[in-house]
Amino acid sequence: MSEVRGKVCVVTGAGSGIGRALALELARRGARAVAISDIKLETAEATAELIGAGTEIHTAALDVSDREAFAAYASEVAGTFGQVHQIYNNAGVADNDPVTEFDYDRYERILNVNLWGVIYGTKEFLPHLIASGDGHVINVSSLNGIMAQQGLSAYCASKFAVRGFTESVAFDLKGEGLPVRTTVVHPGGIKTSIADSAMEWARSAGLPVTPEQEARKAFYNEKLLKMDPARAARIVIDGVESNNPRVLVGNDAKMLDALVRLMPRRWPMAFGLLERRFEKELEARGIQPKSKQPVAESRPVHH
Numbered sequence: 004m005s006e007v008r009g010k011v012c013v014v015t016g017a018g019s020g021i022g023r024a025l026a027l028e029l030a031r032r033g034a035r036a037v038a039i040s041d042i043k044l045e046t047a048e049a050t051a052e053l054i055g056a057g058t059e060i061h062t063a064a065l066d067v068s069d070r071e072a073f074a075a076y077a078s079e080v081a082g083t084f085g086q087v088h089q090i091y092n093n094a095g096v097a098d099n100d101p102v103t104e105f106d107y108d109r110y111e112r113i114l115n116v117n118l119w120g121v122i123y124g125t126k127e128f129l130p131h132l133i134a135s136g137d138g139h140v141i142n143v144s145s146l147n148g149i150m151a152q153q154g155l156s157a158y159c160a161s162k163f164a165v166r167g168f169t170e171s172v173a174f175d176l177k178g179e180g181l182p183v184r185t186t187v188v189h190p191g192g193i194k195t196s197i198a199d200s201a202m203e204w205a206r207s208a209g210l211p212v213t214p215e216q217e218a219r220k221a222f223y224n225e226k227l228l229k230m231d232p233a234r235a236a237r238i239v240i241d242g243v244e245s246n247n248p249r250v251l252v253g254n255d256a257k258m259l260d261a262l263v264r265l266m267p268r269r270w271p272m273a274f275g276l277l278e279r280r281f282e283k284e285l286e287a288r289g290i291q292p293k294s295k296q297p298v299a300e301s302r303p304v305h306h
């Protein structure tokens with residue numbers, strides 16, 4: 004059984020948002036130990052401080068896209084606690100722009116963190132999960148692992164792949180009779196820093212940030228990313244504890260998942276409506292949407 008009580012659990016990207024909430028909820032449900040890591044050590048430490056006495060904690064700086072660092076981290080965590088039962092491969096980043104404006108470096112960054120980070124986390128911890136006799140791999144995909152969206156070709160590629168990877172691994176583990184279960188998580192809109200971080204990264208990379216992109220971020224934060232991460236964490240861990248191989252987080256995720264399956268050709272209409280709502284907001288702010296601007300005669304295509 005994948006009950007959390009008494010287990011050793013690992014959460015990546017645990018310095019913020021869903022990852023921090025997962026770490027807190029695992030401790031609240033009586034995990035014996037929680038290993039908390041983030042690319043930003045100080046945020047992982049801040050999460051650890053929020054966890055009261057009674058739970059063993061290991062904190063570390065970990066960049067999930069660094070394979071060697073992940074291998075060393077898995078040995079260190081297993082050495083510290085003697086066993087590992089659950090890994091929550093949660094760390095992830097977003098970046099949006101049309102394919103014509105997205106260069107290879109940006110694709111590599113998103114795939115390295117969102118996909119390779121999940122593959123490394125699964126493979127490096129698998130021997131320990133198997134040895135525990137009661138292991139569980141939890142990989143965080145997205146609603147965008149079910150449904151594509153404009154401007155998110157890298158993010159969607161990474162999140163669809165996380166889903167395919169996890170579902171295939173589930174067959175392998177079952178086929179080999181190994182004591183490890185899997186859960187792929189598809190959150191809808193959760194109130195976290197993901198959109199702010201994406202914009203912060205774009206600025207730090209010297210990319211032009213237009214008023215339309217600023218407005219889109221505000222629109223996402225106000226209208227779409229609404230669920231409290233603590234609630235999302237409870238839904239995820241309820242799913243893990245009941246051995247659910249697939250967890251949809253939020254009514255938006257459930258509704259759009261059904262729509263994509265039931266209306267495979269017509270569901271993009273839902274996004275047409277959303278885009279129109281967004282364009283109205285833009286116009287109310289005096290910004291002309293890009294879709295209504297004349298197409299440049301020769302637009303550069305980035306590589």
Ligand SMILES: NC(=O)c1ccc[n+]([C@@H]2O[C@H](COP(=O)([O-])OP(=O)(O)OC[C@H]3O[C@@H](n4cnc5c(N)ncnc54)[C@H](O)[C@@H]3O)[C@@H](O)[C@H]2O)c1
Pocket residue numbers: 015016017018019020021022040041042043046065066067068093094095096116143144145146147189190191192193194195196197198200228
């Ligand atoms: N917020 C949403 O609406 C939403 C929806 C669907 C899926 N998700 C997914 O949920 C996961 C968590 O995102 P969140 O919304 O909590 O965002 P967040 O930005 O609040 O948290 C992400 C955390 O990951 C860390 N991180 C970034 N790059 C890293 C790296 N290379 N190595 C280790 N840590 C790294 C960040 O420092 C941050 O603490 C992501 O995989 C995201 O794609 C989020």
